[in-house]
Amino acid sequence: MYRQVNSKVKTLSTPQSFAAPVTIGTTSVPDGKVSDFLTGRLFKDTPEEYVRQNVEKALIRGYRYTPRDCAPEFPIKVGSSRRRVDIVVFAPGLEHAQENAWLLVETKKRGTSASNKTEGVEQLKSYMAACLNVQYGMWTNGDEQLFYAKRQSARGFKIEEIIEIPAAGQTEADAQRPKRKDLKPATADNLLFAFRRCHNYIAGTEGKQKSDAFWELLKLIFCKIEDERSKVLDFYATAAERNSATAAIAAKKRIQKVFIDKVVNKYPAIFPGSDREIDLKPAVVAFVATQLQGFSLLASPVDVKGVAYEEVVGSNLRGDRGEFFTPRNACRMAVTMLNPQPDERLIDPACGTGGFLITAMNAALDHIEAEERAEWVDPANGTDAERQQLWTRRNEYLSRCVHGADLNPGLVRAAKMNMVMNNDGSGGLFQANSLANPHLWDPKATDAIRLGSFDVVVSNPPFGANILIDDEEVLRQYDLAAMWDRDEAGGWKLRKDSSGQAVLQKSQPPEILFIERCVQLLRPGTGRMAMVIPNGILNNPALGYVRHWIMTNTQVLAVVDMSRELFQPKNDTQTSMVLLRRLSDDERQQAENGALDYPIFMAVTRSIGHDKRGNVTFRRTETGEDVVVKRIDTIAEIDPESGNEVLRQVETEERLIDDELPDVAREYLHWLGEQS
Known part of the structure; x- marks a missing residue:
């Protein structure tokens, strides 16, 4: 998969949040099947099964029931017939028997009506009636979710709708009106x-x-x-x-x-x-x-919130200016490779809903939290003074170092909200045309976003032939907006008029101008960036002048050829993630003279975690067996006694998504360390 060489740059510590899962074995899962989260049994991979697997993860990770007290496809007797309940949660520690069923869950495929005579809530109620000691029921098709409680009455019992079922060890009253300690982080979808x-x-x-x-x-x-x-x-x-x-x-x-x-x-x-x-x-x-009301949005994993948020945002605010949100795994790969630090200024000049920026911001916050917790007497539960120090450092970083801009005012507003949902930092976001002259921006943006002042840039700018930039005032700022000619040695040189001014092209795609703008934002000599670039810029002979400009103004740290499926099914453009460091003035002179020689890390990815239709793909061995991994996730929750946020580790086993991007990032960091 890899062809690797590298350039010498400072090796930085790696945030713990990007640690790799531990491979524990393989299991054979035929095509069209899915391994059950609770038991590992094989079920047909259907839309209904997708909903059930998400509910199973919620029961274990959110409601905190133990897997040994849960069973999928459990048979019960209903009258003279036998039926299978999609998920049964039994009273803690008791035998898996119908008389010990405590919670019944019926999951349906998306689009199934709750009023359907055979598949709706009446089916669930009939199952609850047949189980003597059952207390609660849940019916869901993903888009709808209904909860029920079985009550004693003068005629035996009645089944009534409630707001929420209780989590393990929780009372129903607390579930109906949760306290902070009862809030649960969201899982899966x-x-x-x-x-x-x-x-x-x-x-x-x-x-x-x-x-x-x-x-x-x-x-x-x-x-x-x-x-x-x-x-x-x-x-x-x-x-x-x-x-x-x-x-x-x-x-x-x-x-x-x-x-x-x-x-x-x-x-x-x-x-x-x-x-x-x-x-x-x-x-x-x-x-x-x-x-x-039962979720803890603050404690939910960044990716879970990001996928949910961007799904809703994308269906409402994505415009017609080449705006395609960067998949989270691509963001993580680039950010892991750049490894932003707590004292570094960070910006995304085409921030969209803020996904790329939030990934980079949280990587730096991970460093801050790890550093602060390492000084605590109890790293899992700090004192008020220790937690205040952590809070102060986080706020200083967010207010001083995190910035973003976007032309679309709706996306900027959505990004600010996304930032608040993911640790904040929204004060540094501005509505601005990042390609325009900074003097034309809002004064606050002009003051905060100064060219040459950023240590890290991450960006996936809009690209496409339908959104060409033809404003001469904008084009005049960029060498890459000018005409370029081949010189006698086969290189490239700017075309100039009789007065010595560069001759501008009539128009230029924004993705080309964004390359130069991102470099302009970086500190000379040290600033580094990651940017999604269409492969046409990297291999089209007519765009050789763009590559010449890149090679004479930056050090190319890495080029990762991304799988074609990266933006599918919405966009089919073939892209690469390119990492660059802005050269100092002395280094630029060397590069122009052909005296700057360094190696470059290169990788080609064949799998991206989903196919061209957007369906998740899983990694398999050469013999066709699925790779199973053990994941240890650290989640934050509220301690019921102190009321403070504490860390808890949750261990799960699941199929490994066939995504080579984490492998690329780890390989890059390993190789980078060898160059030091």
Whole structure:
């Protein structure tokens, strides 16, 4: 897979968050099958199974039930017939028997109606009625999720809808109105399901346009995030509030107060005076609250939040200017290779929704947290003073070092919200045309984003033949906007007019100009960058002048030829991730004279973790067996006694996604160390 050489740059420590999973063995999984998360048994890989596997992960990682107390496809007797329940959770430690069933879960494929006579909630209720001691039930198709409790009554029992089922060791009352200690991090695609449910409900119930529904949902997500920072939670709705339009008024009033006090007053730039109301019916606010109130958005993994958020953003805000969000695995690879440090200024000048920037920002925050926790008496649970020191360092970094810009004002607003959801840093984001003269930007952006002042640039700029830049005032800033001619030695030189001025082209694709702008942003001699570049720039003979400019102004650290599936199914452009370091003035002179000689790391990736249709692909051995890995994830949760955030490790075994990008990053860092 690799063809590698390298250039000598300083070796930096690697953040622990990018540690590789441990391979523990292989298992044979035929095509069209999936290995069950709970048991390892093989089931047909269907849309319904996809939903079930996500629910299984939520039961273990979120609700904290133990795998030994859970069983998929468990047979029960219903009247004179036998039925199989999709997932059964049994009373702790008891035999897997129908009389010990405590929670029943029915999962359906997306699109199945809850009112369907054979596949809807009535099927679940019949199963609950047949299990003597069952207490709770869940029905979901991913887009809808309904919870039920079995109550004793004068006639025996009744089954009624509730807001949420309790987690392991939790009371039902706490599940209906969770405390901070009860909040659970999202797992797999369950947050995506929740966001999608909320968005669809707003759009369908309010009759709003998709984009309007999206912005109202983001207001409520902001309320949820800021409420999580409080000791007492106000972002919730009771069963009575969700089921009664009159009672829902109290829920909206309570959450509207959260919006004004904790969101609008804190983020006036995101929510100006004209946007201080949650423009939703009380019943809709109550519904959304019940879908989100059990999650801890602050403690949920960055990738889980990123996938969910960008799925909703992409369906509403992606424009027609070549905007394609960088897949998270590509962001992680580039950031791991660049390894941004806590004292380095960071920017993405085409930040979109902020995915690339957030990945780099969190890598630096990982360094800060590791450094601070290493000084704590108890690294897993610091004192108030120790935690305050960590908080201070994080805030200093976020306010001083993290910056981004984008032309699309909607994406900038969405990016600010995404940043808040992922550790903040939103104060350094600006709406600006990054390719325009900096003097034309908003004064605050001009002051914060100075050319030549950044240590790290990460970017996936918009690209495409339909968005050419033809403004002469913009083009005049760039050598790469000029005409270039071959010289007698076969090299390239700028074409100049009789007055010695460069002759400009009529237009230029933005991806070419962004290369030069990103280099301009870097500190001479030390600044380094990672950028997604279409392969046509790297191999088209007519664009040889672009490669000449790169070689005379930067040191090429690495070129990773990305699998064609990277942006599929939405875009088929073949791209590479290119890492560059801006040369100092002396080094530029050497490069122009052909005296700067160094090796370059190169890699070609064949697999990217998904196929051209966007389906996840898994790694297999030469004999066709799936590779199984053990993952130890460190998650943050609230300690029930102290009320502080503590770390907990969760160990799971799962199939290894066939993604070579983590391998490339590790190989690069290993090779980089050998060059020192």
